[in-house]
Amino acid sequence: MVDFKKVSEAPTRPGTRPESKTFDVADLYRGPADGAETRTDQPAPLDEKLRQAYYWIVNTAIISPYYDVEYNDQPPASYTFGDRKVTVRLPTDQSYSSYVLLPLLNLAVRRRCLLVGGPGRGKTVIAVLMALLAGYSLKEVKRSVQHGQPQMTIADLLGNPLPSTLVSAADMDDVKIAWRKWLGMRVKIIDEYNRIPTRTQSALLTVMADNYAEMYDHIFECPEASWYLTANDEAGGGTYQVIEALRDRIDVVVGAFHFNTRFLNDLLLRIEAGIRPEEIVPAEIVFTEAEQERMSREVLGVGLPGPIRRRIEFFSSHFEFFEPAAAQLEYMTKDTVKLAGVDPPTLAVQESGKDPTRELGRQTNNGLSVRALMTALVYIKAMAWFRGRAEVELEDVRQILPFVLHDKLVQDPEAPFFERPENEALRTDRVSWVRRLFDESNREYDRLDLDKDDPVARFEAEFEKGLEGLAAREVEARLVKIERTLAEWAKGRKFHGHMYDDVLKLKYLHQRYSNYLRWKRWTA
Numbered sequence: 001m002v003d004f005k006k007v008s009e010a011p012t013r014p015g016t017r018p019e020s021k022t023f024d025v026a027d028l029y030r031g032p033a034d035g036a037e038t039r040t041d042q043p044a045p046l047d048e049k050l051r052q053a054y055y056w057i058v059n060t061a062i063i064s065p066y067y068d069v070e071y072n073d074q075p076p077a078s079y080t081f082g083d084r085k086v087t088v089r090l091p092t093d094q095s096y097s098s099y100v101l102l103p104l105l106n107l108a109v110r111r112r113c114l115l116v117g118g119p120g121r122g123k124t125v126i127a128v129l130m131a132l133l134a135g136y137s138l139k140e141v142k143r144s145v146q147h148g149q150p151q152m153t154i155a156d157l158l159g160n161p162l163p164s165t166l167v168s169a170a171d172m173d174d175v176k177i178a179w180r181k182w183l184g185m186r187v188k189i190i191d192e193y194n195r196i197p198t199r200t201q202s203a204l205l206t207v208m209a210d211n212y213a214e215m216y217d218h219i220f221e222c223p224e225a226s227w228y229l230t231a232n233d234e235a236g237g238g239t240y241q242v243i244e245a246l247r248d249r250i251d252v253v254v255g256a257f258h259f260n261t262r263f264l265n266d267l268l269l270r271i272e273a274g275i276r277p278e279e280i281v282p283a284e285i286v287f288t289e290a291e292q293e294r295m296s297r298e299v300l301g302v303g304l305p306g307p308i309r310r311r312i313e314f315f316s317s318h319f320e321f322f323e324p325a326a327a328q329l330e331y332m333t334k335d336t337v338k339l340a341g342v343d344p345p346t347l348a349v350q351e352s353g354k355d356p357t358r359e360l361g362r363q364t365n366n367g368l369s370v371r372a373l374m375t376a377l378v379y380i381k382a383m384a385w386f387r388g389r390a391e392v393e394l395e396d397v398r399q400i401l402p403f404v405l406h407d408k409l410v411q412d413p414e415a416p417f418f419e420r421p422e423n424e425a426l427r428t429d430r431v432s433w434v435r436r437l438f439d440e441s442n443r444e445y446d447r448l449d450l451d452k453d454d455p456v457a458r459f460e461a462e463f464e465k466g467l468e469g470l471a472a473r474e475v476e477a478r479l480v481k482i483e484r485t486l487a488e489w490a491k492g493r494k495f496h497g498h499m500y501d502d503v504l505k506l507k508y509l510h511q512r513y514s515n516y517l518r519w520k521r522w523t524a
Contacts, residue, residue, distance in 0.1 A: 004275050005282045008055040010044050013094055013388050046287075046295050047388055050104055053133055053285040054386075057100050061129060061277030062122055063263050067095040068431075069399045071387075094387070098431075102254040102403055103130050103228065105382040107187070107287075108295045111375065112208060112227040112249060114193075114407075117256025119232055124191055125278060127228035131187035132281045134226070135288060141189070141278075144182035148195035150239045154203045157196075158183065158213045158220075175216045183213055186225050186289065193229040193246075195239040205246045224296075251375045253406035255431070302381040303391040307451060312376070312397060314450065314498055315441040318360040319409065320367025321500035324350040329507075332500070334366050345414055354494050356416040360437055361497040363417050365410045372408040379404050394442075402434035409434060444498070455485050456502045459509055467516045472524075475517045482510045 044052070058064050070076075071093035078089045106113035107130050115123040124145070131141040146157065159179040182188060188207075190196075196204065207213050208227060213220040229250065231242075270276075287295070324347040325336040337344050344365050348356070356362045383396040413427045426433040445451075459482065467475075486506055489499065 004060050004270075004273070004277075004280050006056075006060070007052050007282050007284050008059070010048055010052065012048065012051040012055055046291060046298060047385055049285060049287070049291075050108060050295070050386060054096070054100055054104055056282060056285055057104075057126075057129060057277075058097055061281075062100060062126060063259065063266050064097040064099050064257060065260055065263060066097040066099065066257050067091055069096040069098050069101055071095050071395060071399070097257070098254055098403060099257050100126070101386070102252055103127070104133075105379060105386060106130070106228070106252060107133060107226045107292070108385070109299055109378050109382050110186075110224050110226045110292070110296055111251040111378065112229070114250045114253045115228065115230045115256060116253060117232070121256035121258070123230040123256050124189070127189045127191075127230065128278050129281065130226065130228055131185075131189060132278060133286055134187045134292065135286050136185065136187065138278055140185075141187075144185055145189045145191055146182060148190060148192040148239075150195060150197060152196050152200050154200050154215070157200055157203055158207075158215055161216055173217070175218065177215055177218045177220070179213065179220045183207065183220055183222050186223055186292065188225045188227050190227070190229045192231060194231045194242050198240055198243060201240070201243050201246050205243070205249065208246070208249045247407060248369075248371070250407065252379060252403045254403060299378070299382045299385045302385045302389065304377070304381065305391055308392055308394055308397060310450065310454070310457070311394065311442060311445055312380075313501075314445050315401075315438055316368050316373060317501040318437075318441060318497040319364050321361060321495075321497035322347070323495060324348070329504070334364075338366070345412060354496070357420065358417075359496070360440060363412060363415045363433075363437070365412045368405070368408060372405065376401060376404045398435060398438055401438055402431040405434050406430050409437075456505055459485075459506065463509055463512070467512075470516070472517060472520050475513050475520065479510060479513050479517070482506050482513075 043049075070089060070091040072089075072091055073093040076089045076092050078087055080087055103113055103115070103126050115126060117123055128138075128141050128145070131144070132138065136144075146152075157180070159177050162176045162178055165174060165176040190204070193201075193204070203213070207222060211222045211224065213222065320333050320335070322334045322337060322344065323332055325334065326332050334344055337347060348362060379400045380392055380397050383400045384390075384392040387396070389396070411427070411430065411433065417423055418427050426436060459478075462478065486503065489503070
């Protein structure tokens with residue numbers, strides 16, 4: 001008989017970082033013997049508990065025998081199949097199914113996750129399981145799910161004014177609102193959000209973006225929550241088109257996998273046992289509210305080494321720069337073109353001297369917003385934390401970026417890069433496309449040897465020491481070095497995206513030093 005409530009034995013990932021124990025006043029009064037007794041009785045660290053939840057879901061609750069988030073600690077064995085040379089790798093380190101992993105990371109960081117895929121692929125079940133892991137009962141969760149449908153009004157979503165107070169109220173302050181209970185929950189589920197009318201979407205946007213609901217001048221403050229939205233259409237279409245601002249608030253997009261028919265026997269066992277995964281969540285993997293708060297803090301405490309941050313900066317710098325957009329440097333961006341109502345590809349032909357198949361920025365119609373970059377950093381830290389790491393590794397960035405940037409980087413499917421036969425599949429496979437962009441960016445970073453030769457980093461390090469007490473002669477010397485660096489770069493015939501942010505940074509530093517030098521001379 002299969003034990004459907006069996007939780008993986010700890011540790012699920014041996015050799016992970018030690019738990020950072022929180023301070024307890026009672027520790028001051030414990031002797032050495034007391035400490036020896038209590039240490040063996042410590043609960044599992046939260047990252048270990050979340051991994052146990054992951055393995056219970058993939059091994060028991062949701063049949064997801066996929067390992068698309070691949071890690072390797074040594075070169076993996078690989079095989080090629082078919083005329084298209086499909087590569088299959090066998091990961092050598094603990095790897096994961098994104099369909100379960102990303103919703104769990106979303107629970108840890110309390111952000112907004114969109115689950116997309118055809119009907120019957122378990123999207124709603126995954127979302128419900130996340131709410132159960134947060135400590136809610138199945139009855140509470142079922143009643144709290146907001147089912148998108150064309151007739152949904154703002155009152156259906158948020159609540160209703162009490163009729164008696166509407167009649168007797170002298171002003172709006174006297175009106176009482178019966179708020180919907182789901183607004184106060186720490187896990188919020190919106191099923192088929194692309195079937196919600198546009199006006200109601202605007203009300204939903206306020207709750208998602210600002211954590212409050214408003215009706216008749218009354219405000220309901222919502223707690224920090226993990227959001228799970230589902231849609232059958234990856235493009236966001238449905239009964240109603242999703243408004244752009246609402247789509248922009250979604251932090252991570254996860255695609256539902258198909259059912260692997262070689263696991264039909266697992267379905268049969270569930271049918272015969274009358275088991276539904278949402279009814280048998282083990283108590284050992286349920287998180288209290290305090291544990292969820294602690295998870296979020298621990299994730300943010302994961303270190304991001306400078307060299308890895310620099311590679312993220314370099315990758316992000318490829319996409320916003322658009323030389324034909326303007327005459328002045330600061331306005332040479334794709335956003336300038338968008339605000340002008342012009343289609344970027346129509347202007348792209350004016351860029352000459354650069355290989356359009358190798359220029360990463362030519363593959364997108366936009367750059368990365370501040371919100372997208374902040375979201376990426378949070379999920380990258382969460383991935384490292386889930387793996388038991390004290391610091392982010394480069395592979396964490398590579399594995400997470402495709403899910404965060406899935407909808408944030410708008411692909412230009414007509415770009416020359418996609419005309420090559422070997423790249424055609426990347427028009428539809430956005431996860432592999434973003435990962436390919438990151439890999440190409442890293443190759444260019446290595447070619448330029450930026451880990452060893454990065455003049456902007458040296459200028460930054462000098463500037464970060466502060467201006468106070470800096471002699472005028474030293475400021476003049478730094479200004480000369482900046483001007484010489486720009487002059488050297490200007491000798492090149494091509495202006496690439498990664499150079500754009502560097503040039504702007506040097507212009508910024510030059511202005512700061514110039515202002516300081518002017519002040520220094522005035523005070524003298």
